[in-house]
Amino acid sequence: MNLGALVSESRNPETMDLDALTTLEMVTRFNQQDERVAAAVRLTLPEVAKAVDAAAAALKSGGRIIYMGAGTSGRLGVLDASECPPTFGVPHGLVIGLIAGGPSALLKAVEGAEDSPELGETDLKNLNLTENDIVIGLAASGRTPYVIGGLKYARLLGCCTVAISCNPDSPIAQVADIAISPVVGPEALTGSTRLKSGTAQKLVLNMISTGAMVRFGKVWQNLMVDVKATNVKLVDRTCRIVTEATGLSYEAAKALLEQTGYEAKPAILMALSGLNAPAAKDRLALHNGFLREALNDKT
Structure with missing residues (x-):
């Protein structure tokens, strides 16, 4: 797929003058674009609900929730995974975030790591992936080879797979059981998918992990009753x-x-x-x- 043809990579006609605006006008324009994110996510709620139920089923069967992505998408998955143990009292390793290039890529981009489908497969093999696990691939573009390789391997093992992308009918959507594709439109800064696309992915991840933990008995009413009192x-x-x-x-x-x-x-x-x-x-x-x-x- 040609990267330039993607919605997330196209130019936004409403922000062509970013560098000519006053600072208040500029941040107002950013905010106006951000307002579209929740509406885009709303259209995907039926698929998000399916992902929540699938993630809860994985946990109840003794499996794990595994996120995988590159760059911003990978960091968002690692962030969500890291917040589950203190919030819900689950052991470390029950929710896992994989980022192309490994932990060092959290702080500094690892060039070329996202271009390897084999690396996605290898990272899952290193976790001793089983059919009880659920693998959730994140890629704003929907075309990241690292994620595609991981999802294909996961499906081969019989895992439930989920794809979260900000482009319609993306390659990762086509290799997953459940496709969540909030189309937020062109970014305010062309191609900077840490903006609306990143926000959309964060909203979806919030719902998947929190919803799965509700279904897993970690919440009563709206209270985090399994919180670990560690400080x-x-x-x-x-x-x-x-x-x-x-x-x-x-x-x-x-x-x-x-x-x-x-x-x-x-x-x-x-x-x-x-x-x-x-x-x-x-x-x-x-x-x-x-x-x-x-x-x-x-x-």
Whole structure:
């Protein structure tokens, strides 16, 4: 596919005068372009929902969520993966971000890495990819060889595959089971897909990981009840979560958390069911960590 023919690479007629604008006019123009991102993502919500359900199914079957991309797309995947353990209390390695060129490419571009489909396949082999995993390929252009190679290998193994691109009918969309293609139009700065395209990808990733974790039992109501209290801020947040969930005072919530090792779920279950800490943990284990199900269990 000719790169110049892509929507994401074409010139935007509304920003041809960027260098002649006042600073306020310039940032206003950027903002006007950004307003189109949410609308473009909205059109892809049925496919996003399919990806959420597929990601949750992978987790429930013992698999992992694996993002892969190059450049900005790769960095966004690594960012989303890195935020899952502290937010949802999942182990490192359950959600993985791969970037063409490896970790060093997070800070400095690794020339040519994205041009190798073999490298995409190799990176997945190094993770001991299994059919229970889900592989989500990210490429604003939709044509990155590294991602195409990875998705093809993943499908060969029987994995569910997802493609996130900002160009319609892209090559990565054609090699994935689920194609999410928010078409945000030409960038304000021609070809700079870290702008609208990057924002669109970030919005989609937010929904996939958060939605999958909701379906995986890591959320109750709209509270992150599996948050890990690993620093002062998160200890405070955990106390406030228990307070919000139960109506207890901050001090009473903290007293319960001290009995559970600062795990919010069993503390909430203790407050709302009258169970002690060991019994609350056993009840949660019986229901695979789903707090709502544990609360509904009246046995």
